[in-house]
Amino acid sequence: MDTAILLISCRDQKGITAAVTNFIYQYQGNIEHADQHIDSQSNVFFMRIEWSLKGFALAKPKIIAKFAPLAKKFKMDYSLYFSAETSRMAIFVSEVTHCLYDLLLKFKEKQLFCQIPLIISNHSQAKKIAEDFNIKFFFSQKNPQNKLSAEKKEIAILRKEKIDFIALARYGQIFTRQFVKAYHTRIINIHHSFLPAFAGSNPYRQAYSRGVKIIGATSHYVTEKLDAGPIIEQDIVRVSHRDCLEDLRFKGQDLERTVFSRAVRWHLEHKILVYGNKTVVFD
Amino acid sequence: MDTAILLISCRDQKGITAAVTNFIYQYQGNIEHADQHIDSQSNVFFMRIEWSLKGFALAKPKIIAKFAPLAKKFKMDYSLYFSAETSRMAIFVSEVTHCLYDLLLKFKEKQLFCQIPLIISNHSQAKKIAEDFNIKFFFSQKNPQNKLSAEKKEIAILRKEKIDFIALARYGQIFTRQFVKAYHTRIINIHHSFLPAFAGSNPYRQAYSRGVKIIGATSHYVTEKLDAGPIIEQDIVRVSHRDCLEDLRFKGQDLERTVFSRAVRWHLEHKILVYGNKTVVFD
Amino acid sequence: MDTAILLISCRDQKGITAAVTNFIYQYQGNIEHADQHIDSQSNVFFMRIEWSLKGFALAKPKIIAKFAPLAKKFKMDYSLYFSAETSRMAIFVSEVTHCLYDLLLKFKEKQLFCQIPLIISNHSQAKKIAEDFNIKFFFSQKNPQNKLSAEKKEIAILRKEKIDFIALARYGQIFTRQFVKAYHTRIINIHHSFLPAFAGSNPYRQAYSRGVKIIGATSHYVTEKLDAGPIIEQDIVRVSHRDCLEDLRFKGQDLERTVFSRAVRWHLEHKILVYGNKTVVFD
């Protein structure tokens, strides 16, 4: 079933919802989901609205043009998506592969609505996995010296493969500011702690040293500031004094996969709106 | 701040959301929250919409009359509430008083938007608590023989106190069919298990005997069938072989309070729609 | 590092712990872990004790003989395991393969201390997976008519492969009483509900129909009574009215993997004692 999805944000005022729903009704669209939220602190209006294209009187390519005057009137930021036009996702990964495996298996079971044409890694472990799943593998060795040139090659292949979205499935390298800008709110990372606690490297070791009784995982959009981007999803699992560092890693793996795949799925289903350093996740 | 809240359900068709939001916009209402849901199995449309009455061009008593034609057109079931007009809640309780205490403390801290004019009990433990909180206490002893006459007296005092809503804060008695009908979807119970497991009496003992590794609590609307009404909220806590029956009770208490007060709060804020034997809980 | 593990249960009386720890100390063993539990209802003593074999003055094959008099004195049920002697696990699976994949990946990452020489299935989906992981695949079609003869063949290959332990990774067939007896407390199942709720077939559909707000997964030893054996581990995830049946399946998958792999891991590490229809899980 093909649907259209509008993600909207603008300064709150009277009549926005009426105007948007009228627009859809006017062309005989049937609204499948509609959810709105007003951030009362900043007085910003957020909306996600999805309607069936079956019987919709406007052809897909004409929707934007017809919607534009309304958007202009309310000074909207908005994006239009079609559920039938799936995103093209690239996965970056380093040595640890459980998150990569998880995305690939969920993709295979048709639980992630996307295409996965490309895996990029600075290690060789993922090569065999990419082959097993018939996905192009691009090896991109990186060090502080070659980072800029390595990223240039990465961007070239990302463009060639028409990648819309990047999932960092436990990727150990930090991107340059330019790279992050090029894929603004289109890179999702999984960090193995409940951010903002234990940002940076070795979060399980940090958690073990601090003696916490719960460990967490956080999936967030990547911004220029390390592990400080808008949080999409978090979850936790209990640990005790009996758990050694290795146990934390073991317990954390299941958590990382679950949190990461939820965030990726929501992004692919256009359920996330970023504002400031926060996210609205329409469920 | 005074707002109007509409809870709507009807067969899904095109234009419902547009019609409702237009209605509000036409009288200069500003929508604060709007959420809808379509149950795709039964093709039923659900909506909760809340708008500010500040500057709304219709006086409160006239809203229903003006909305009626629209409701008729779409064959809506609907209810209209005003946030400034708080419900009048009665609490029934037996010997165990932690859930009663919790509602009263949360009420005192202005976290429950209601009035609490009445506590009814078949035990005397709650009398002192009612006095401490300046609430009328009605002692209603019950046994299989006097149940009908006892309920008659209870209904009389409930009517006298203009009670809209009944919270069963660990109340050990089962109501008759007539009583339940009189307060259809207006009685919320807390059951100390993750229903449908361990319905009926002594759920902690049942859980202990079965050797479960998690125990739960469930808050639901009361229907004629014991512990089988529409579920509003559930939560759980982990237990282990080290926990004896008494430990289950101790751990469960915190759970019961949390689950129960959430359900009561959502009801008081008109966030729940019942359909069939399920609930839509708009958050 | 090689350790010895004793799992003990017997009627409680004075001096058991002293006798066992003295036995170990007498031969210069260093206790790594010791945990005991007394079920006060039944007055039964449970113990798990693990000691390093480095410098232990008794050779492995002689430990049982030397321990026997002590065990006899206290009328102990006991089992002795060596951490270096890993179990041989067979996995049974039907069409749904995420739990199978999860065990295999965790095995590959050295998080499950066992050997996996055999996968048995009544469907063909797992064949390719078995090949990818270099594991023998045995196809065993089953129907009510051929069940006994099919199980005979299964038992023959289980014996040939010296299987100690069977993991049912979403296996849709019910074993006969004889089969279950032959592998008493050596078959672990994953059931996709929080048992005892929603036993039997289609638990997600049952949960969806009941309108629960949490769904669960339960890992338990298989007994003659369907889904009623001793529970090892359970966990849950929240759902809402927005989740359709398919969403429940998606959310439940991560849960099933996590709960199942925990139970399997604990069994392989000899951390579980079964008594009556319950488990003691030493952590």
Next chain:
Amino acid sequence: MDTAILLISCRDQKGITAAVTNFIYQYQGNIEHADQHIDSQSNVFFMRIEWSLKGFALAKPKIIAKFAPLAKKFKMDYSLYFSAETSRMAIFVSEVTHCLYDLLLKFKEKQLFCQIPLIISNHSQAKKIAEDFNIKFFFSQKNPQNKLSAEKKEIAILRKEKIDFIALARYGQIFTRQFVKAYHTRIINIHHSFLPAFAGSNPYRQAYSRGVKIIGATSHYVTEKLDAGPIIEQDIVRVSHRDCLEDLRFKGQDLERTVFSRAVRWHLEHKILVYGNKTVVFD
């Protein structure tokens, strides 16, 4: 039932458990619970052992003297408690009283094994509550200027009331180094975040600003460094973009009570051993 409880820590070596259990058996003690843990990083042995005093051949006052040689041999740090000799707990509280209420109600329901002779506050809200529960109330106004003299008076009354243990039930003041030293590992605080995230003031505001998807509460022993002492217990609850700051406070309250009362209970039952900046919590 009266029991003796030994909490032991020392450098790990062979024979500790055997020696301790022999000591108890030699005087005909029946061990009710025994749990040990070895921190493999630091090679430190921890033990909690509890035995019935019914039929124990040593009188209570003589146990220490008889145990001393064994303790010396293994260079143990140890403490001996008797379950029948309950601790005397003082509660410090500021304006927010839900954690205070919770301890008092649980005390009243005999779920906290202690005496509560004293409540100290820098605000007047708790005065009426103290009276309702028949507990002495001491008002102690504090500001940076009078802190030392105020604490002097507090310590005087704590000593007069023979207080063993202090529970900070949302107490907004920071103690001096001297005060903390005087009650080393005998002050438990509840902090309303998942430490180490959001230490310091206004943790809910910090969490709201960061846009986290879970909020937490942490109970820990108070040390000189603010919100940095050994963590005893933590738990979390999910939040979403729909939750405003006030909602975080509401959701957090139930969490704070639960986490705090668990930590206090475990302390009162002598289940916690502190080492370095961590805790072993025997369950």
